[in-house]
Ligand SMILES: Nc1ncnc2c1ncn2[C@@H]1O[C@H](COP(=O)(O)OP(=O)(O)OP(=O)(O)O)[C@@H](O)[C@H]1O
């Protein structure tokens with residue numbers, strides 16, 4: 001009874017401050033939509049980048065003069081280094097085969113001998129697939145006697161590392177800004193509803209309603225607006241993603257967690273903004 | 286019951302009540318008379334503790350203006366019934382729900398609400414009109430709805446702030462008769478008015494206030 005009374009009164013707020021309710025729900029939908037665009041973009045960039053990162057390989061070229069035994073020793077030393085996921089040995093013969101595969105010509109038929117050095121191809125553990133770790137590991141390996149050179153795609157990895165941070169930071173700033181604006185709009189809507197319903201508030205006080213009872217419908221109203229906005233945003237995101245997959249980019253990833261995030265955000269924005277507005281604008285006694 | 290002890294009240298540095306002392310006993314009917322701006326509404330507001338004395342003390346049943354906490358105020362108000370010149374009904378709900386409102390905010394059960402609302406509506410003779418909206422009622426009927434709402438929690442006193450101020454003589458008498466009836470059933474009434482007609486017709490103890498000062502009875 002009490003519960004339904006509160007819910008009903010919460011809904012009544014909608015019709016009292018119709019325009020501002022409309023504006024604040026729209027703004028929730030708009031910002032949550034943009035937030036999910038950002039989330040989807042970063043989700044996709046993220047999976048793309050971790051694919052790139054996982055392809056990162058260090059190629060360790062061995063001094064041509066080293067014997068097989070010495071090479072084994074080098075491998076043992078490399079083995080001890082932290083952060084490596086995989087070590088593959090490419091012998092001179094393997095290198096020659098690779099050469100033939102890539103260039104379509106047998107190296108012996110061109111040079112009469114095989115000048116290709118033996119090498120190790122190293123893969124890094126996931127947490128070390130970044131510029132800094134690659135740098136450290138490279139310098140450690142370079143110190144090993146018999147290692148001639150270590151090469152990897154240095155530029156690519158440092159570009160990724162540098163720009164991704166800026167991209168994320170920018171995105172987070174935009175999100176914070178959007179949430180703040182939405183928050184203020186909702187806060188204000190609740191203020192207007194409180195004003196529009198000052199008659200019922202006055203009567204509630206007169207007939208002995210408790211403070212929390214008077215406040216609750218307004219908070220419920222804020223939560224309803226937040227959750228409703230999240231619902232609309234989810235629908236919009238769902239169809240937008242479907243369209244993009246269909247017509248633009250079929251590999252777009254969408255995770256259901258994004259919908260959960262939208263609902264949680266909508267709920268929190270609605271709850272906190274209305275709670276603060278009520279605290280500020282509803283002087284009960 | 287209700288006691289004012291040397292109540293001084295200032296609002297924005299102007300003196301509104303000046304050394305008011307009086308007492309209202311259980312089941313009494315008391316008029317509060319005085320010209321416009323004399324301080325009648327202000328006295329009533331002290332009783333439902335919408336306003337506190339700057340000096341002195343107001344005691345209502347077991348609550349004191351000096352000690353009451355925010356949390357206790359709703360419970361004090363449930364023991365009072367307040368009615369006004371402008372009725373203060375909610376235009377978005379019908380007679381039944383306007384009256385039920387006072388019970389719903391206390392978290393009463395719906396079968397209890399139904400029973401009690403029908404009882405008080407019968408009391409004020411509005412049982413038939415329970416589904417009508419305030420805008421469809423006459424002034425007298427609206428005030429009767431307000432009275433029904435005021436008595437539904439079995440208050441020990443009705444505070445009436447010029448309840449007949451917006452009504453013609455005939456309707457005023459109707460409202461007065463209802464208040465008299467409620468009073469005969471044991472509920473005290475404190476009614477602010479400046480209607481000479483009513484004061485002449487209904488003989489009750491009368492407090493006279495002018496410029497925030499209570500005249501000797
Ligand atoms: N909130 C307020 N702020 C400033 N002054 C106030 C306030 N409320 C009342 N007053 C002043 O207090 C005085 C008494 O007001 P009150 O409303 O009690 O008079 P009243 O006797 O009820 O008059 P009326 O018959 O017109 O209703 C008036 O001079 C009024 O201007």
Ligand SMILES: [Mg+2]
Pocket residue numbers: 325326327446
């Ligand atoms: Mg008055």
